Amino acid sequence: MLEIKIRNVKEEDFIDIMHFATNCAPIPLERDSIYHDLTRYFATTCFIAEKEGKMAGFILGWISQVNNTIAYIHNICVDPDLRRKKIGIDLYNRFIEDVRDKGVKKIFLIINPGNKASLNFFQGQDFKISKEGEEIVIKGDRAVKDYNGPGQHMIVMYKEM
Numbered sequence: 001m002l003e004i005k006i007r008n009v010k011e012e013d014f015i016d017i018m019h020f021a022t023n024c025a026p027i028p029l030e031r032d033s034i035y036h037d038l039t040r041y042f043a044t045t046c047f048i049a050e051k052e053g054k055m056a057g058f059i060l061g062w063i064s065q066v067n068n069t070i071a072y073i074h075n076i077c078v079d080p081d082l083r084r085k086k087i088g089i090d091l092y093n094r095f096i097e098d099v100r101d102k103g104v105k106k107i108f109l110i111i112n113p114g115n116k117a118s119l120n121f122f123q124g125q126d127f128k129i130s131k132e133g134e135e136i137v138i139k140g141d142r143a144v145k146d147y148n149g150p151g152q153h154m155i156v157m158y159k160e161m
C-alpha cells in the first residue's frame, strides 16, 4: 500500500519544487522566483504529496483576487515513476476541499493541446472545455487561439462545484 502524505507547502519547499518541476513536461518551467512567491504568498492553496518524506507531487493554485468564488489550478505534477497511483487525485481532492471550504464555486485551469494525460485526468473530474475567444483545433483538441499570447493556444477548462 502506497503511503502518501499531503500537506501545505512551506516557503522553504520552493527549491525542491523547482527541481521537481523539471520532470513535469509539458508544463513549462517557471522563473525560480515564481516558485518562491507561490510557496511564500499562496501556501494555503498549494500542496505537496510526500512518500517517505520525499516529494512525490505537487499542486499549485490560488483563489482569484478579483472574484473569490473562482479558483485556478496553475499546475499539478506527479513524479513520473509514481504516476497512475492516484497521487494526482489525492492532490486534486485536497485542493478542492480547501477552496470549497473557502467559498469557491468554480475552478479554472489550462492545458496544452495534446496533453492527453492531463485532459483525461481533468475530464475524469468533470471539468468541461470552456468556450471563449476564437476556437482552434490542435492535435484533435479544442483550444482557445492565442490564449497566452500569439501562437500559445491553450485548452481552457472549468468545473462548477
Ligand SMILES: CC(C)(COP(=O)(O)OP(=O)(O)OC[C@H]1O[C@@H](n2cnc3c(N)ncnc32)[C@H](O)[C@@H]1OP(=O)(O)O)[C@@H](O)C(=O)NCCC(=O)NCCS
Pocket (backbone or CB within 6 Å): 024, 025, 026, 027, 074, 075, 076, 077, 078, 079, 082, 083, 084, 085, 086, 087, 088, 089, 090, 109, 110, 111, 115, 116, 117, 118, 120, 121, 122, 124
Ligand atoms: C496529469 C498528472 C498530474 C496525473 O497524475 P497521476 O497521479 O498519474 O494521476 P492519477 O493516478 O491520480 O490518475 C487519475 C486518472 O486520471 C487519468 N489519467 C492519468 N494519467 C493518465 C494518462 N497518462 N493517460 C490517460 N489517462 C490518465 C486516468 O483516468 C486515471 O485513472 P486510472 O489510472 O484509474 O485510469 C500526471 O500525469 C503529470 O504529472 N503529468 C505531467 C504534468 C502535467 O501535464 N500536469 C497537468 C497540467 S495542468
